[in-house]
Amino acid sequence: MTTTAASTQHKGQMIGYVRVSALDQNTERQLEGITLNKVFTDRASGKDTNRPQLQAALEYVREGDTLVCHSMDRLARNLDDLRRIVDSLTDKGIAVQFMKESMTFTGADSAMSRLMLSVMGAFAEFERSLIKERQREGIAIAKTKGVYKGRKPTLSVEQVEALKVQDKERAGKNRAGLAREHGISRETLYQYLDLKNENGRV
DSSP, X not given: OEEOOOOSSOTTOXXXXXXXXXXXXXXXXXXXXXXXXXXXXXXXXXXXXXXXXHHHHHHHOOTTOEEEESOHHHHOSSHHHHHHHHHHHHTTTOEEXXXXXXXXXXXXXXXXXXXXXXXXXXHHHHHHHHHHHHHHHHHHHHHHTTOOOOOOOSSOHHHHHHHHHHHHHTTTOOHHHHHHHTTOOHHHHHHHHTOOOTTSOO
């Protein structure tokens, strides 16, 4: 991913939006080789409504800009979310470009283009549901064979140490926010911090 210095005029910029679901995922792969004026990156699940960098990107883009995403499922949580975001942007004269699908929406699109948005968005949503179903089936089979070990640790040793330092700096406050920043659940955060009271809860 290549980021150039912002031009003196905001109009006509290429703005990238990247979403990864774990702290250690490589953000460079999604928009690699594309020259962008500015990039916004969220580390959050696709179903997570808390995507501050997406909100920042939507507030930043202006008429004449193009919002560039790797794929539809990187931008939206579901089909309704996809339509809402694309319609909101194109109504303001902002184009939306999806690299994986090789599609760009400008607001002056034909009825066929709008249909393709719905079809491709629905396909991406369906594909995610199939992946989750296969994961559930795989876990169930592994459990019956006694080989299921659960999820592997999300963070590396270095990341866990950094997590503990951050928790100390915050004096143990807003741990839910800290968990979101690292892309893990609060339960996982508590495990990393070895936090349990007499009732087994933090």
